[in-house]
Amino acid sequence: MSTITRKDAREEAVLAGQPPLLKDPYALHEDDVLEPPTTWAGRLSYLGPGIIISAAVIGSGELITTTALGAKAGFVLLWLVIISTALKVWVQLELAQWSILNGKPALQGYSQIGPKFFGIGWINALWILMDFAKVLQRGGIIGGTVAAFSILYPVVGEPLGTPSLVFWTVMLIAGVVALLYTNRYGMLERAAFVSVVIFTLITVGLALGLPFTPFAYTGSTLLDGLSFAIPAGTLGFAVAMFGITGVGADEMTTYTYWCIEKGYARWTGPNNGSEARARRAEGWIKVMRTDVLISWVICTLCTMAFYVIGAAVLHPQGLVPQGNQMITTLSRIYTDTMGPWAHWLFLVGAITVLGSTLIASTASVPRLWANTLGLLGVIDWQDLAARQRAIRIMTVVFPIIWAMGFLVIQSPVLMVQIGGVASGIFLLAVVIAVWRLRATEVPERFKRNRFFSVALLLSSVAIVALGIYSTANVFGWSIG
Secondary structure: OOOOOHHHHHHHHHHOOOOOOOOOOOOOOHHHOOOOOOOHHHHHOOOOHHHHHHHHHOOHHHHHHHHHHHHHHHHHHHHHHHHHHHHOHHHHHHHHHHHHHHOOOHHHHHOOOOOEEOOEEHHHHHHHHHHHHHHHHHHHHHHHHHHHHHHHOOOOOOOOOHHHHHHHHHHHHHHHHHHHOOOOHHHHHHHHHHHHHHHHHHHHHHHHHHHHOOOOOOHHHHHHOOOOOOOOOOHHHHHHHHHHOOOOHHHHHHHHHHHHHHOHHHHHOOOOOOHHHHHHHHHHHHHHHHHHHHHHHHHHHHHHHHHHHHHHHHHHHOOOOOHHHHHHHHHHHHHHHHOOOHHHHHHHHHHHHHHHHHHHHHHHHHHHHHHHHHHOOOOOOOOHHHHHHHHHHHHHHHHHHHHHHHHHHOOHHHHHHHHHHHHHHHHHHHHHHHHHHHHHHOOHHHHOOHHHHHHHHHHHHHHHHHHHHHHHHHOOOOOO
16 A cells, blocks of 8 residues: 655645645654754755844844933943853753754743643743733834834825824734745745845844944943943843843744744654664754754844944933833934934934834744644644634734734834843743753763753853842832
């Protein structure tokens, strides 16, 4: 008797004039395995998930929170920018390695850690609570983007007036939903790549050009920013920045979904215990690490650039972004250095930076909620059609909810900071999950690298300290 493979079935469908069968990126089959590249250049051709994460990370945290912190504290907290982006990446690497080895996204791993409630683990329950808090942050992202559009072209009424804000909110949400409704990973990756290239060149270029303007900084000024000091009145801002800049808890979680949809786990193949499969896993994990490294470099450069810009331009003038005037205040970065014409350049840049984060969030959050609904038994996560239907529905509904949050509160800076503190608390739970999954489902072969193990330990200690402070802050307990 002959065996019909999934590849044969797809070819038969095409020959019969029918649409080709969709390939489920979350299903592992032997006929999907692919040998990993063995050279640095070869690995570069398989990058992608990190670019999407860069688009998600370099947005509200950098443009709003990091710039605002630089405006408030000056250069003295520059060291925190580097720490916040460098420490958390090791947890991301470990979680992604587990995902590739087991072919499962993060939320499924969290569900294996008890105690459980309604079939999900306590970390899943905490994620649900965090995501409700993140509604405010995503509303802030929409608010910042809408404010930039409103100033650029009011259309209805005065700039930043309610009619103009409502009009651009509707237009923005309609555009994002139309872009992402098809639920295609490849299109998302391409859009993220274009956005990352544009805002990296603009932001880093502006920061490097400041020494040639009236807001010049010197090498000694930068060194002063590496003194590990936290001035009075900036601790809350600093904690929010640590929680939201760099790779946060939600990006770590989401990254596992992008790794799977890119194909790292599918190309590794199901775990049949063979040496060939283990070698493929090692190869695709190396690709993933390269992907994370490049993403980290981009995030660090852009985060430092935003902070330096805020410290050099806004801090000396006593300007701190607040409320709906946040966009107007931030535009001073450009107008004060390059002239009035740069106001429009800034608005376009702000739309690109914040818009890329909104696109990445609109693509990722419905996937995470669809997985959560699957764990709760509401939908069948393994059913590709049911999963895609749920993702598409939430792709339409969620941005509307986030936008309503902005229109009611209308304070992007506050909304983003609340989401940042929530992310800091959830980071603690992610660290616990990573160590538990590493102990139970990662073979010793993949834990031999002492450098990665030590870096993971140091990263975990820092995140635990952040989680303790954030939790204390929520309950009003004073620390330090």
